[in-house]
Amino acid sequence: xxxxxxxxxxxxxxxxxxxxxxxxxxxxxxxxxxxxxxxxxxxxxxxxxxxxxxxxxxxxxxxxxxxxxxxxxxxxxxxxxxxxxxxxxxxxxxxxxxxxxxxxxxxxxxxxxxxxxxxxxxxxxxxxxxxxxxxxxxxxxxxxxxxxxxxxxxxxxxxxxxxxxxxxxxxxxxxxxxxxxxxxxxxxxxxxxxxxxxxxxxxxxxxxxxxxxxxxxxxxxxxxxxxxxxxxxxxxxxxxxxxxxxxxxxxxxxxxxxxxxxxxxxxxxxxxxxxxxxxxxxxxxxxxxxxxxxxx
Amino acid sequence: xxxxxxxxxxxxxxxxxxxxxxxxxxxxxxxxxxxxxxxxxxxxxxxxxxxxxxxxxxxxxxxxxxxxxxxxxxxxxxxxxxxxxxxxxxxxxxxxxxxxxxxxxxxxxxxxxxxxxxxxxxxxxxxxxxxxxxxxxxxxxxxxxxxxxxxxxxxxxxxxxxxxxxxxxxxxxxxxxxxxxxxxxxxxxxxxxxxxxxxxxxxxxxxxxxxxxxxxxxxxxxxxxxxxxxxxxxxxxxxxxxxxxxxxxxxxxxxxxxxxxxxxxxxxxxxxxxxxxxxxxxxxxxxxxxxxxxxxxxxxxxxxxxxxxxxx
Numbered sequence: 001x002x003x004x005x006x007x008x009x010x011x012x013x014x015x016x017x018x019x020x021x022x023x024x025x026x027x028x029x030x031x032x033x034x035x036x037x038x039x040x041x042x043x044x045x046x047x048x049x050x051x052x053x054x055x056x057x058x059x060x061x062x063x064x065x066x067x068x069x070x071x072x073x074x075x076x077x078x079x080x081x082x083x084x085x086x087x088x089x090x091x092x093x094x095x096x097x098x099x100x101x102x103x104x105x106x107x108x109x110x111x112x113x114x115x116x117x118x119x120x121x122x123x124x125x126x127x128x129x130x131x132x133x134x135x136x137x138x139x140x141x142x143x144x145x146x147x148x149x150x151x152x153x154x155x156x157x158x159x160x161x162x163x164x165x166x167x168x169x170x171x172x173x174x175x176x177x178x179x180x181x182x183x184x185x186x187x188x189x190x191x192x193x194x195x196x197x198x199x200x201x202x203x204x205x206x207x208x209x210x211x212x213x214x215x216x217x218x219x220x221x222x223x224x225x226x227x228x229x230x231x232x233x234x235x236x237x238x239x240x241x242x243x244x245x246x247x248x249x250x251x252x253x254x255x256x257x258x259x260x261x262x263x264x265x266x267x268x269x270x271x272x273x274x275x276x277x278x279x280x281x282x283x284x285x286x287x288x289x290x291x292x293x294x295x296x
Numbered sequence: 297x298x299x300x301x302x303x304x305x306x307x308x309x310x311x312x313x314x315x316x317x318x319x320x321x322x323x324x325x326x327x328x329x330x331x332x333x334x335x336x337x338x339x340x341x342x343x344x345x346x347x348x349x350x351x352x353x354x355x356x357x358x359x360x361x362x363x364x365x366x367x368x369x370x371x372x373x374x375x376x377x378x379x380x381x382x383x384x385x386x387x388x389x390x391x392x393x394x395x396x397x398x399x400x401x402x403x404x405x406x407x408x409x410x411x412x413x414x415x416x417x418x419x420x421x422x423x424x425x426x427x428x429x430x431x432x433x434x435x436x437x438x439x440x441x442x443x444x445x446x447x448x449x450x451x452x453x454x455x456x457x458x459x460x461x462x463x464x465x466x467x468x469x470x471x472x473x474x475x476x477x478x479x480x481x482x483x484x485x486x487x488x489x490x491x492x493x494x495x496x497x498x499x500x501x502x503x504x505x506x507x508x509x510x511x512x513x514x515x516x517x518x519x520x521x522x523x524x525x526x527x528x529x530x531x532x533x534x535x536x537x538x539x540x541x542x543x544x545x546x547x548x549x550x551x552x553x554x555x556x557x558x559x560x561x562x563x564x565x566x567x568x569x570x571x572x573x574x575x576x577x578x579x580x581x582x583x584x585x586x587x588x589x590x591x592x593x594x595x596x597x598x599x600x601x602x603x604x605x606x607x608x
Binding site: 009017018025046111114125129133138227252253262 | 327329330331333334337338341342344345347348351359360361406407409410412413414416417421422425428429431432434435436437438439440442443444445446447449450451464465467468471475490491494500503504525528529531532536546547550551553554555558562563566569570573574577
């Protein structure tokens with residue numbers, strides 16, 4: 001129907017764009033990380049040929065990740081924040097997605113529209129909103145002192161890890177709920193009816209039917225928010241701005257924008273992407289396994 | 297048995313706590329606990345933003361204490377600090393709109409072509425292309441920011457950190473969203489309309505232009521909307537490719553202002569962005585409804601999902 005070669009021709013500009021501005025830049029990170037530093041001007045000299053690579057910066061960075069060293073502490077802190085935020089997101093997000101998918105009835109479209117609303121408000125705007133609320137003399141502290149829950153209002157915005165987790169949860173939870181809702185919506189309702197007909201209580205039906213069937217959805221939604229959370233640096237900077245709460249992303253940011261040492265920054269970026277790549281591969285492996293099991 | 301008669305049968309002197317628990321966990325009623333969680337979540341997710349917008353109308357300089365209502369002080373009236381009169385804020389607004397518009401104009405056609413190509417082209421190269429297209433969706437923005445800033449510094453060094461670099465970066469991360477949305481629509485309309493057109497003697501060009509393009513229009517429209525929204529929302533890529541104060545976008549302004557002593561004008565700036573997005577969203581929604589009229593009645597429900605395009 002269409003001339004041969006039309007579709008490759010259509011795809012060509014986009015693929016060239018992605019090669020030049022996504023894949024090649026990624027190689028530039030590797031080349032800088034394995035590069036040298038100009039002895040006079042102290043600026044990095046990328047090495048493009050893998051045979052001439054200089055392993056000093058990457059090794060130095062990897063040593064930093066050994067238990068007890070600097071990056072190790074930052075890595076542990078980042079993992080703690082991300083794990084706490086993910087757990088909270090799931091704890092809040094799953095019941096919400098479950099209710100909307102299963103019981104919302106006529107209010108479903110309204111609820112979905114309300115869920116989508118935060119997507120249309122800039123992330124930074126939403127963080128600004130919390131900075132306003134948590135500021136000394138802001139609504140949160142007013143409320144806490146008015147109800148006599150605390151006598152001296154806490155300092156939320158200077159190195160408070162709870163504020164960072166709150167910021168992360170508030171920022172990323174919409175991205176968890178939407179895919180979770182989509183996966184819960186796909187569950188075949190007749191399986192639940194069958195479970196109930198065979199005498200399972202609503203609770204047992206949930207534990208033995210709904211929960212296992214939504215496992216891939218939970219995993220997928222978790223990966224969708226875990227990857228960007230590991231690379232986040234602006235949330236801790238905005239709601240805390242203290243080295244005590246700095247995450248891996250902050251370290252990378254500091255090496256480029258603070259005291260510029262791009263070679264180490266690039267090595268850190270490489271380590272971070274490798275780690276996230278492993279997470280990604282594990283996720284794809286489980287999805288592939290689940291779909292293989294579903295087929296047999 | 298109704299909920300009312302069930303509670304009558306219980307002793308009257310139950311504590312308030314017990315009664316609250318029974319009300320929540322009453323197995324005969326709707327799942328009240330879930331209703332409560334859902335509505336509390338929705339209020340919690342929206343209220344802070346509404347309060348932030350409210351403070352953009354504060355008559356005083358405070359961002360934490362309400363000092364009376366002023367509709368226009370931080371938007372137009374204040375001679376130095378309002379969005380209209382502060383060159384830094386005005387510049388950020390213009391830069392954000394400029395980037396979003398350019399991104400929309402470049403990423404949409406590029407993405408539509410790529411989606412068509414990848415969906416129809418068979419072979420290993422197409423599969424590799426599909427994989428490559430998915431990567432920007434899962435790459436943390438900081439990794440993309442670092443890599444783009446390094447490639448512009450050491451390889452494509454004819455591109456300085458500038459508006460041009462920012463546009464290139466924005467197009468790179470928005471391209472995949474366009475592809476995902478358009479490809480979904482391509483699969484749902486199938487090939488029968490094009491085959492019918494070809495059977496009736498249309499040339500390939502006519503089939504593309506008169507059959508496929510009008511059918512794809514709703515998806516093209518939603519991807520333009522999405523591209524606009526994610527571009528105006530973007531902070532990381534804009535910051536890493538920024539040329540300094542002249543390249544500041546609204547999110548970069550908000551970011552630097554929160555660590556200084558912000559005035560309500562920063563809330564006004566952020567609020568303007570919300571107004572823009574809501575206006576664009578409403579226009580796109582009604583256009584979308586108009587373009588897909590006559591399709592299945594169920595289409596109305598999927599509008600939100602399709603415009604969100606999150607089911608990757």
